[in-house]
Amino acid sequence: MMKPNLLLISVDQMRGDCLSILNHPVVDTPNLDQLARVGVLFRSAYSATPSCIPARAAMLTGMSQRSHGRIGYQDQVPWDYEHTLPSVLAASGYHTQCVGKMHVYPARSLCGFHNVVMHDGYLHHNRIRTANTAAEFYDSCDDYLPWLRERAGADCDLLDLGLDCNASTVARPWHLPEALHPTNWVVTQSIDFLRRRDPRKPFFLSMSFVRPHPPFDPPQAFLDMYADADFPSPAVGTWAQADDPDRCGLNPITNKGIVPRHRLKRAQAAYYALITHIDHQIGRFLQAMLEHDVLRNTVILFTSDHGEMLGDHHFFRKALPYEGSAKVPFILADPGGSLRLNRNTTNDQVVEIRDIMPTLLDAAGAAIPETVDGQSLLPLARGERVDWRNAIHGEHECKDMSNHYMTDGVLKYIWFSQSGREQLFDLSQDPQELINLADDERYRTSLENWRERLAAQLADREEGYSDGKRLNVGRPAQTLLKQALGASL
Missing domain, CATH: 3.40.720.10 (Alkaline Phosphatase, subunit A)
Structure with missing residues (x-):
């Protein structure tokens, strides 16, 4: 079969x-x-x-x-x-x-x-005319546009x-x-x-x-x-x-x-x-x-x-x-x-x-x-x-809002690397993330646990976000990891 x-x-x-x-x-x-x-x-x-x-x-x-x-x-x-x-x-x-x-x-x-x-x-970088002529864009970077222009007119864009x-x-x-x-x-x-x-x-x-x-x-x-x-x-x-x-x-x-x-x-x-x-x-x-x-x-x-x-x-x-x-x-x-x-x-x-x-x-x-x-x-x-895994780690470079998060689908911990601001949400009770529990004394232990988990997750990263136990605030955020991409950079 x-x-x-x-x-x-x-x-x-x-x-x-x-x-x-x-x-x-x-x-x-x-x-x-x-x-x-x-x-x-x-x-x-x-x-x-x-x-x-x-x-x-x-x-x-x-x-x-x-x-x-x-x-x-x-x-x-x-x-x-x-x-x-x-x-x-x-x-x-x-x-x-x-x-x-x-x-x-x-x-x-x-x-x-x-x-x-x-x-x-x-995609902006494909459309910059100093780097690409219109013909180069249509011919090499897209199949939809030539198809559209054949049917709706040569000036369509x-x-x-x-x-x-x-x-x-x-x-x-x-x-x-x-x-x-x-x-x-x-x-x-x-x-x-x-x-x-x-x-x-x-x-x-x-x-x-x-x-x-x-x-x-x-x-x-x-x-x-x-x-x-x-x-x-x-x-x-x-x-x-x-x-x-x-x-x-x-x-x-x-x-x-x-x-x-x-x-x-x-x-x-x-x-x-x-x-x-x-x-x-x-x-x-x-x-x-x-x-x-x-x-x-x-x-x-x-x-x-x-x-x-x-x-x-x-x-x-x-x-x-x-x-x-x-x-x-x-x-x-x-x-x-x-x-x-x-x-x-x-x-x-x-x-x-x-x-x-x-x-x-x-x-x-x-x-x-x-x-x-x-x-x-x-x-x-x-x-x-x-x-199964007990949580995932997510992140994104986003200038002053560059962030890391961890969640198990029930709780979510967020750390903004440039300011050190933290958030904790109970998704089971608050799926819209309306209430930040990071300052709630009842969740202090949970917050500390998630912070430690993220510190361990980032321990050997090239940005220096963590020494394995503590998170370091203000380290420059990157869009790429040189250790992973190597020769591609």
Whole structure:
């Protein structure tokens, strides 16, 4: 019998709570809900480094940030990893294909895939005209734009809507036919792969969407679905800054500030609409898989690289340790039942993006390289008794808000390395992180324990954050670990 096909569906900047099966008060995700019903929904899934590049390094290599070396957002650093998910699967007899976002360097690096049909969205370093001509950008850094220009006119560009690629507070509807939207394009190209794949081999397809990452530009039909919705107010903790003296919220690409309520409401509507749009296009692809008779022999994993604060605690975008930014949706589905999962169940063990590679390799019966730090989720998903990790460590360089966090899915400890500020949240009682318990005497012992655990975690790091017992405040934050990346720098 042929090995199972593998489908990794990844989206960009989708919050972990934005699934209707999790009783979100507004967002509707019927197809993702159905995947959860034929699989397992992991409710405590995190991105250890919640921005695009480092999260995708974990996704492709199965490594922790200590091993893959990316602890902040920095473009144009070569990807020279010995083992990647597609390279191991290709060596195991799989036909491997990526459609959509890669966000690697060089942009055309295959990273082990047999082929990549790429759209990374708007990347500033690729668009600087002093370094790249327009022709070089279209020809070497993107496959969607030439496709779009052939159908909608030679002058079409990613900037036509006037929306910035990081503007999490500004929205407007897509201006062209829905079939030309980047979300539809990913599915159109993925369906074409089903036609062109080698039928003698199992396939691994990475279907990687740029949305719901900004620009917030859903097709009008999906925006209309949320026109009259009663949007929940963002979570604002008692610890959050109460005013906006620098008027940061009036900057459409800031990661903090208080924005006008009407603008925030439009942004929420567009963000949720983009998620539902993706959900419907996933439904389109599942139907195509039925028609190609591959659905029942395909294992499907759905996740995001990180979340979106969307106004929580007056923050936007990502790179922060809070649930809106660091927590991601995570579904392992098995429509055909070959993996013997406890289908239509949830699991609350703390999992991370680095667990994707070992999970899919385990499903394929392929050997897991020693470089992989993650763990296969199949035993958890089958309900087996497993000696699982007791916490994860996350971090991100973020200037004066550079941060580290640790969580076991119940408690979360946060340390801001530049100021020494600490936060402690009881997620079991306070999932929106409204109450900081760091100054609560009842939690002093717990706070000290978490601080010691983080100090041990950072003991031999090159930044000098810790001597193994105590945390050192004010050490310069880095975006990369030289010890891990070595010759790549």
